[in-house]
Amino acid sequence: MTLSVTNLSCRRGEAVVLRGVRLSVARGAALVLRGPNGAGKTTLLRTLAGLTPPVSGDVAPERCAYAGHADGLKAQLTVGEALRFWAAIFGGADVGPAVRAFDLEPLLDRRAAELSAGQKRRAGLARLVLTGRPVWLLDEPTVSLDTDNVTRFAAAIRAHLAGGGSAIIATHVDLGLTDATTLDVGQFAAGTATMQDDPFAEAVE
Numbered sequence: 001m002t003l004s005v006t007n008l009s010c011r012r013g014e015a016v017v018l019r020g021v022r023l024s025v026a027r028g029a030a031l032v033l034r035g036p037n038g039a040g041k042t043t044l045l046r047t048l049a050g051l052t053p054p055v056s057g058d059v060a061p062e063r064c065a066y067a068g069h070a071d072g073l074k075a076q077l078t079v080g081e082a083l084r085f086w087a088a089i090f091g092g093a094d095v096g097p098a099v100r101a102f103d104l105e106p107l108l109d110r111r112a113a114e115l116s117a118g119q120k121r122r123a124g125l126a127r128l129v130l131t132g133r134p135v136w137l138l139d140e141p142t143v144s145l146d147t148d149n150v151t152r153f154a155a156a157i158r159a160h161l162a163g164g165g166s167a168i169i170a171t172h173v174d175l176g177l178t179d180a181t182t183l184d185v186g187q188f189a190a191g192t193a194t195m196q197d198d199p200f201a202e203a204v205e
């Protein structure tokens, strides 16, 4: 099993958004999070990524690579500089596979500040490949991508899965991951609970 959590409760600000989350994703598998706007998909992914401490339960952020709504690029760095920086941070991986997976060769000398939204997104998603981490946490990753690049990104996910990785994805776009299982996040809704109501809250304050 690549990632398994039980009895995870998640907060957003002072609100407890999700309670009793149970999920697992195996090597080579993808899990697609479902639920309407506000259900808690981003909250769950941020908690799994270690960006927001869980109210209760354990996560393993060191095994995860997160791609959220922001691309995480420094405006003044070129795409090549950003990729080499990330590669150095995550253990010195060759940037070639990431460049090829996201068709970044023509953009390597361009500063992030001068990229289109979709170009920024491709450069940001390339970081996933460079991390070498087994679990990709993806929050609406295809925003700003054109059709060809959605296809390219879906191929990158499939390659990651084929290599024994896994992915947990919040997406409203069909990525063609026919074997993916789905998880309805709404079943874990915590109602109107706040941190003050939660007996575990002090443990993470």
Ligand SMILES: Nc1ncnc2c1ncn2[C@@H]1O[C@H](COP(=O)(O)OP(=O)(O)OP(=O)(O)O)[C@@H](O)[C@H]1O
Residues within 6 Å of the ligand: 012, 013, 014, 015, 017, 035, 036, 037, 038, 039, 040, 041, 042, 043, 044
């Ligand atoms: N910074 C914040 N502080 C407090 N509450 C927040 C904050 N951001 C979001 N929320 C609330 O947390 C709940 C869960 O939001 P979340 O972003 O996880 O939903 P989502 O399922 O990802 O929605 P969407 O499909 O719109 O992206 C919502 O009720 C939302 O209003």
